[in-house]
Amino acid sequence: IATRTSPTNMGLSLLANLAAYDMGYLSAGGLLRRTHDTLGTMHRLERHHGHFFNWYETRTLRPLPPLYVSSVDSGNLSGHLLTLGSGLRELADHAVFAPQLVSGLRDTVGMLIASGLEKPSAAQLEAELAPTPSGLTAAYAMVQRVTGLASRLANGLPREEAVLNGWILTLKQNGEDALSELRDLAPWLAVQPPRRYRQPENGQGMPPAAADEEGQAQPLTASARLIQQLVRLNKDLSLRQLSTCEKALVPSVCAALHDLSGEPAEYQAEERTYLNALARGLHEASERARQRLRTAGGLAKQCDDLAVADFTYLYDPARELFFTGFNVSEHRSDSSFYDLLASEARLCSYVAIALGQIPQEHWFSLSRLLVVSRGAPALVSWSGSMFEYLMPLLVMPNFENTLLDHTCKAAVQQQIEYGRLNGVPWGISESGYNRTDVHLNYQYRAFGVPGLGLKRGLSEDLVVAPYATAMALMVAPRQACENLQRMAADGRSGAYGFYEAADYTPAHLPPDETSVTIRSFMAHHQGMSLVALDNLLHDSPMQRRFMACPPCKAAELLLQERVPKTAASVFARNAVPETVRMLSGESGMRLFTTPTPPTPEVHLLSNGRYHVAISSAGGGYSRWHDLAVTRWREDATCDGWGLFVYLRDPATGDVWSNAHQPTLRETKGYEAIFTQARAEFRQRHIGLDIHTEIS
Numbered sequence: 001i002a003t004r005t006s007p008t009n010m011g012l013s014l015l016a017n018l019a020a021y022d023m024g025y026l027s028a029g030g031l032l033r034r035t036h037d038t039l040g041t042m043h044r045l046e047r048h049h050g051h052f053f054n055w056y057e058t059r060t061l062r063p064l065p066p067l068y069v070s071s072v073d074s075g076n077l078s079g080h081l082l083t084l085g086s087g088l089r090e091l092a093d094h095a096v097f098a099p100q101l102v103s104g105l106r107d108t109v110g111m112l113i114a115s116g117l118e119k120p121s122a123a124q125l126e127a128e129l130a131p132t133p134s135g136l137t138a139a140y141a142m143v144q145r146v147t148g149l150a151s152r153l154a155n156g157l158p159r160e161e162a163v164l165n166g167w168i169l170t171l172k173q174n175g176e177d178a179l180s181e182l183r184d185l186a187p188w189l190a191v192q193p194p195r196r197y198r199q200p201e202n203g204q205g206m207p208p209a210a211a212d213e214e215g216q217a218q219p220l221t222a223s224a225r226l227i228q229q230l231v232r233l234n235k236d237l238s239l240r241q242l243s244t245c246e247k248a249l250v251p252s253v254c255a256a257l258h259d260l261s262g263e264p265a266e267y268q269a270e271e272r273t274y275l276n277a278l279a280r281g282l283h284e285a286s287e288r289a290r291q292r293l294r295t296a297g298g299l300a301k302q303c304d305d306l307a308v309a310d311f312t313y314l315y316d317p318a319r320e321l322f323f324t325g326f327n328v329s330e331h332r333s334d335s336s337f338y339d340l341l342a343s344e345a346r347l348c349s350y351v352a353i354a355l356g357q358i359p360q361e362h363w364f365s366l367s368r369l370l371v372v373s374r375g376a377p378a379l380v381s382w383s384g385s386m387f388e389y390l391m392p393l394l395v396m397p398n399f400e401n402t403l404l405d406h407t408c409k410a411a412v413q414q415q416i417e418y419g420r421l422n423g424v425p426w427g428i429s430e431s432g433y434n435r436t437d438v439h440l441n442y443q444y445r446a447f448g449v450p451g452l453g454l455k456r457g458l459s460e461d462l463v464v465a466p467y468a469t470a471m472a473l474m475v476a477p478r479q480a481c482e483n484l485q486r487m488a489a490d491g492r493s494g495a496y497g498f499y500e501a502a503d504y505t506p507a508h509l510p511p512d513e514t515s516v517t518i519r520s521f522m523a524h525h526q527g528m529s530l531v532a533l534d535n536l537l538h539d540s541p542m543q544r545r546f547m548a549c550p551p552c553k554a555a556e557l558l559l560q561e562r563v564p565k566t567a568a569s570v571f572a573r574n575a576v577p578e579t580v581r582m583l584s585g586e587s588g589m590r591l592f593t594t595p596t597p598p599t600p601e602v603h604l605l606s607n608g609r610y611h612v613a614i615s616s617a618g619g620g621y622s623r624w625h626d627l628a629v630t631r632w633r634e635d636a637t638c639d640g641w642g643l644f645v646y647l648r649d650p651a652t653g654d655v656w657s658n659a660h661q662p663t664l665r666e667t668k669g670y671e672a673i674f675t676q677a678r679a680e681f682r683q684r685h686i687g688l689d690i691h692t693e694i695s
Helices: 007-023 028-043 071-093 100-114 119-129 136-156 162-185 222-234 245-262 265-307 346-354 361-365 386-394 403-422 466-472 477-489 523-537 541-548 550-554 556-560
Strands: 068-070 321-323 325-327 370-373 376-379 431-436 442-445 501-503 516-518 590-592 602-606 610-615 620-624 627-630 646-648 655-657 668-674 679-685 688-694
Touching: 007 028, 007 071, 007 100, 007 523, 007 541, 028 071, 028 162, 028 265, 068 071, 071 265, 071 346, 071 541, 100 119, 100 136, 100 162, 119 136, 136 162, 136 222, 162 265, 222 245, 245 265, 321 346, 321 361, 346 361, 346 386, 346 550, 346 556, 376 403, 386 403, 386 466, 386 523, 403 466, 403 477, 431 501, 431 516, 466 477, 466 523, 523 541, 541 550, 550 556
Parallel strands: none
Antiparallel strands: 068 325, 370 376, 431 442, 501 516, 590 668, 602 610, 610 620, 620 627, 646 655, 668 679, 679 688
């Protein structure tokens, strides 16, 4: 176990608890306990301008050197805390017994069956959980029976059945947690009621109104009125309603106690005991409900407070961009920036704008470089990874037919096509891969799909991460589900879900192997997968909660940017792809036979003092130490800059250059040859062979 954590890990851990509650794997009380403990620990961590450092040692809670604040990690944590705060406030209007708890128990039984539970026991558990409880009484009885069955199974299994025992223990613990929840918030359920106060498990318990001989309705007795109120109490009771039920029901209990004097003596003792226990239970339940409301509200307030850090010192107002981070140990900002809209830092940008710390102009300063993917424009990212496109989507809503919507869908389709092209499952993102350090820890870096990312060399590696497909469930659920099933069939999953990745890169593989499974589990990738599943199965609850935060809702229009009607691809539409030949005889030699490739092919040369960047057309720039000899111009459409050699025929006055730039003259046999030590240009014109070498 790696004993370190980061702001993104902390935020996704908190959201994973909320997702587990949505899915029925965690009760509301369990959610509050985990949130309370996590936030309590977070308050003990050292911070800088309200930001958590990039890494902490989990055993000592000390930040790991160098002390560093990451813009993207801080933005992730703030967005996740705001989402969690809204989720905690929702608990007030949720049912005391969340119906999804039964679904969670059913899922656990499904895992028991998959782990080899014998058929009679499996059938019994399935039968107990098949009906949906109609009220608190039915739910209490069902969970009691299931927990009892789980306890008997746990006592009867041999210890060597580790996996099966683990799932039986999980079923038992979840059942006990649900029972504890019901006993805390509906303590009267643990008291056996007299016959006339018993609630049928089918929920049909409302007594008919009494009538006289002429059919006229007669006033209900105090006990009959109480029974009607208890039937309503047994049904959809929220935490907020429970907090006030004492005022509504205790007078009715007292009236029923008063009326006992007219009842037969054999009924009085039993009913008096029950009604006194019911009054005490209602008082305890209301007080506990009020306490839980205060707890949830207090935790939500802590989430809001922790989410507000000072983003202004991570922001460069001159460029209107965020630094990638701030090195606190060296008291300096990074020299690089997040300048693309298709980036994992999109959530940071949105939250900082929503909180009013950064002007909206920043959003429109982010680059919107487009490529045409399957006939539709899509934003370019840096590495073409699923993480950059879909990670913000875990909490930020997606609006149909907007630029971001088209981009996310196009990115997923491009990933699917790339996987099909290579004959492997799809889903490429930053992940671990089959290289280890001296401590045998898997190395980690970003991988992506060529055509989506600006980064060079994306086609050199092929590493597929299951969590990338899990995030794609929010965009292309059917294809993503099929891909996850394929990876599961390939053995890419273990005791804690899918493994980190599958490495198909030939250079990373042992002899005679076609792939290697990266057998590790990363907490934040597992958290992303769980949150994505929650969004898919429950109609995007995390996105709804994020937008329930008023500042986030106020900035909603930023996410509704329209798709450009006309978009120029950064690649020539009808260009024939350039064939790059790797020549044998010298390592890393590249040969280009056309001076106008779809995208510039660039070569770098340096002796440590003088640096040259030159394209296959002969353009470029150079520097002597920190002095620019010729200027660098970031324009992929123009290449006529640099130092050039001109040739002239004195007889005809014909002028051309020793490479294609800047005269753009068409010559015969043009070749640009790049090796590690030099760049060469060869061409033939008017009977002359021209050879230029830069080394």
